[in-house]
Amino acid sequence: GGIITQTPKFLIGQEGQKLTLKCQQNFNHDTMYWYRQDSGKGLRLIYYSITENDLQKGDLSEGYDASREKKSSFSLTVTSAQKNEMAVFLCASSISSRRQNTLYFGAGTRLSVL
Amino acid sequence: GEQVEQRPPHLSVREGDSAVITCTYTDPNSYYFFWYKQEPGASLQLLMKVFSSTEINEGQGFTVLLNKKDKRLSLNLTAAHPGDSAAYFCAVMTGANTGKLTFGHGTILRVHP
Numbered sequence: 001g002g003i004i005t006q007t008p009k010f011l012i013g014q015e016g017q018k019l020t021l022k023c024q025q026n027f028n029h030d031t032m033y034w035y036r037q038d039s040g041k042g043l044r045l046i047y048y049s050i051t052e053n054d055l056q057k058g059d060l061s062e063g064y065d066a067s068r069e070k071k072s073s074f075s076l077t078v079t080s081a082q083k084n085e086m087a088v089f090l091c092a093s094s095i096s097s098r099r100q101n102t103l104y105f106g107a108g109t110r111l112s113v114l
Numbered sequence: 115g116e117q118v119e120q121r122p123p124h125l126s127v128r129e130g131d132s133a134v135i136t137c138t139y140t141d142p143n144s145y146y147f148f149w150y151k152q153e154p155g156a157s158l159q160l161l162m163k164v165f166s167s168t169e170i171n172e173g174q175g176f177t178v179l180l181n182k183k184d185k186r187l188s189l190n191l192t193a194a195h196p197g198d199s200a201a202y203f204c205a206v207m208t209g210a211n212t213g214k215l216t217f218g219h220g221t222i223l224r225v226h227p
Contacts, residue, residue: 004157040123042203042217090158102148103205103215105158 002027004106006091011111015083021076021109023091030096032074033103036060037088046089049074050096078111085113116141116208120218128226133191135221137204140185146207147180148215149189153200161189161202194225 004025013019025032031050035043045058047066055066065077074091088108094101117140127133146165150158162173164180164187172178175198177190187204204218 040219042118042120042219043205044217045215092158102160102163104160105150107155107157 002029002104004091004093004104006089006106006109008109009107011109013078013081013111013113015081015113017081017113019078019081019111021078021089021091021111023074023076023106024072025074025091025093025104025106026072027093027095027104028071029093029104030071031094031101032068033092033094034058034064034066034074034076035090035092037090037108043090046076081111081113083113085111087111116144116206116214116216118204118206118216118218120204120221122221123219124222124224126224126226127194129195130193133194133198133223133225135189135202135204135223137187137206137218138185139187139206139216141206141208142182142185144185144206144208147187148205148207149178149187150203150205151200152203152220158203191223194223196225196227199223199225 007022033048034046037043044060046060048056049068052071067075088110090108091106092103094103120137148163149161151161152158162178179188202221205215
């Protein structure tokens, strides 16, 4: 089996600050995803990447950048943190982006903005 | 695009009782369906995936029913125990070439001893 590691687990930022979240997977999966989880709102897709150096926008990409530096890692940047923002950011990976592929998730990064 | 409604948002049952969580979706072309469990502070763990037109899948202590005619997916915990307390999410996959996953808003289940 593999594992998805997200760092940091907790992130406290200041309003307007640029914040970077990191994700590593050792499944050797091609596709990686970043989701945002808000209480009572399920998961919303921010960005995904189907291979190294590829980037695809999700439903919630505004206010974020992402980078797929290599196959095993996918980072997400909050370009300007919003005051009182609180959310969990979940990284996931799958064998490919094609039909019938299961997503495996990391434990999440919990963001609080003061 | 696809919309997924999950009910109820909160569910509290006694140990040994059954617990049913239901998702309805709108896109008739959706073709792959998932249930995930998330314990506090942990990642989403895949419980089960189904894709046949009408399917009942049984896992350890739970049953998943898919009815594509009604566009309804349900998770039934047959005899809940405190270890089942968690958030549960359904997810529906659409998209002809690339699978786009739409999640329900989640159900927080509490099982009381």
